[in-house]
Amino acid sequence: MQRPQTELSVGAFVALGIACLAYLALQLGDFRFSSNDQVAFTARFTSVSGLREGATVEVGGVRSGLVTRITLDPSTYAAVVEMRLDPKVHIQIDTIASIRTAGLIGDKFIKLAPGGADELIAAGGEILETEPSISLEELISKYIFEGQAQEAKP
């Protein structure tokens, strides 16, 4: 009779397995951002090149939300970004949303610069002032070719 032994080891195995599943779900999964108590906002950009769904939204450098959806408005060719923010973060109507890069080649994220107005954007509202994503290649080519143009002038 080795049944108690069997039961003990099966119990330990199942408990360890479930503990590992729970660890993975809580530590590595994104359960911390439960989506129902978050506030949705949209913003229109002329370009969101490099921004992905799931990217972070930062206010003052603090992670405060997630990009949930990126779509194209077919009539204006503007990129419509839907994001969810922590309900404790209130944003004013003159808040500026800009797409930034973490480091030189890191992930793109949305930076919200709070405005000075008293009026707040209601939940589900649109952030009107936006800055598109900065293309490093365009900046470099601008620098190179403007330099050449200036050299050619005199």
Next chain:
Amino acid sequence: MSRPAPVLILFLRAGGSYVLLLLRVIATLGRSRGQFTALLAQLHRIGARSLPVIAVAGVFTGMVIAVQFFDTLVRFGSRGLLGTAVGLSLIRELGPVLTALITIGRAGSASCAEMAIMRTDQQIDAIECMAIDPYAYLLAPRLLAFLIALPLLTAIFEVFGVCGGLAVAVASFGESPTLTLANMADGVLTRDLLMSLFKSGVFGLLIGWLCLGKGYFSAGQSGAEGVSRTTTDAVVVASLAVLFTDYVLTALLR
């Protein structure tokens, strides 16, 4: 009647018998009351006894992919992505597939050999003579044990792999443990975890089904040589089926 059946007919007959086996086992699940002890014994053999090998394999897999990814990422100046790369590759691919392959080698082969020997020794015929349903008595607890054990083993493999990868990142490359872990948590989404869980469940069913079926249907091949050939076939077929299904599932659930 002695004319050999064409290959296509043989193939269809074999496929049909495997499908019928699966359906019969599923049909018994609802009414197999006294099988809990058998399920426990099988969980012990397939799950609990696989723990050491799964844990060691997980740690070393995590360590080796941390080293590999570090060498690649450093060339592109993005060593900060080490945690994400290790976490995603462990959870999306390596965890489910390697756990399945190890389980085939450790438990699938043993279950197949057990069934084949029972068939060769006519123990299965004896069970049928006693009016005991071999599907409910032999196959159902084993198949169910594979189905339950594989997701749990995969989760254990992944946690040990994450620990191994983290240990290498911290000890050999001087990365910060909290940053690497936070980076991993940023990269791995709930979707990836669910995919890992779903894949391992499918693999568990597949391994149990193919290995047990191969042993159960091994009537024509008797003797030690027949059992050894049957077991080899089962391991080969189950491994290929896991790799093929992995590609299909990954492509579909991307």
